[in-house]
Amino acid sequence: MIDPESLGRRLHELRADRGLALTALARQAGVSTSMLSAIERGEKTPTVVVLSRIADGLGLSVSRLLADLETDRVIVRRAAEQDHVAEPGGWHRAVLTPVVPGVNFEWIRTTLPPGCDAGRFPAYAPGSHEFVAVESGELCLGVGEAQYVLTAGDSVYFPADVGHSYANRGEHPCVYSVAALIMRPRAA
Incomplete structure (x- = not known):
């Protein structure tokens, strides 16, 4: 850790x-x-x-x-240590994963209130991936030009090297998780 x-x-x-x-x-x-x-x-x-x-x-x-800072191979991130972010438009996200040296992976739990559009996210570098699992409510997921409606228990994978969007057009809150491996080009 x-x-x-x-x-x-x-x-x-x-x-x-x-x-x-x-x-x-x-x-x-x-x-x-x-x-x-x-x-x-x-x-x-x-x-x-x-x-x-x-x-x-x-x-x-x-x-x-992070060289020489890692003291343990098991990294625990307690609930109280998680980053909670209240976004404009009333939606909320919590970053659940700990920071791991050399790993560009995040697991994020998001809650979208009814009628909330979280917006469009730009394409990430080639080799990036996202997995989305809906816990409750209805999620409208845009991947490139395609739209997918996901409900409780549904999950999806997509290469995240295209623009994508998340919205809740339903009448109840939507809770979903995103597991993302995001490749980032390194500056010289």
Whole structure:
């Protein structure tokens, strides 16, 4: 397991070695200054996506960024440690998975209120994959130009290298999980 305080110290050292101000790295990484500051203080554990952005901002791979920080091969992420995000439009998502060095995998549980459109997501890099399982309600999933209506118990796989969208056009909340392996091209 990676200790958040050790990760924070490592990020601070790497940023300082490069002579980067907190705001400069935040801008290069595409994350908020407050998020980066909380990670450096060991108060917040970043998601895989955020960690990948920070690594890119530092010109490193995620595995190089996390080198020598892993103390245990089993990583437990307690419910209280999960990132919960309230999105515009009233929908909510929770990132369930812990950060694992070198693995671009996330498992996200989302709740869409009735009539909510979560929007369209851009195509990810080739080799990216998404698996979606609907727990309750009705999910309208767009993959490229195709539309699929999924209900409780349904699941689907699609290569995530095309634009995709999620919406709940039903009268009840929709709860679904996304397991995503997202490939990201690395900056030189």
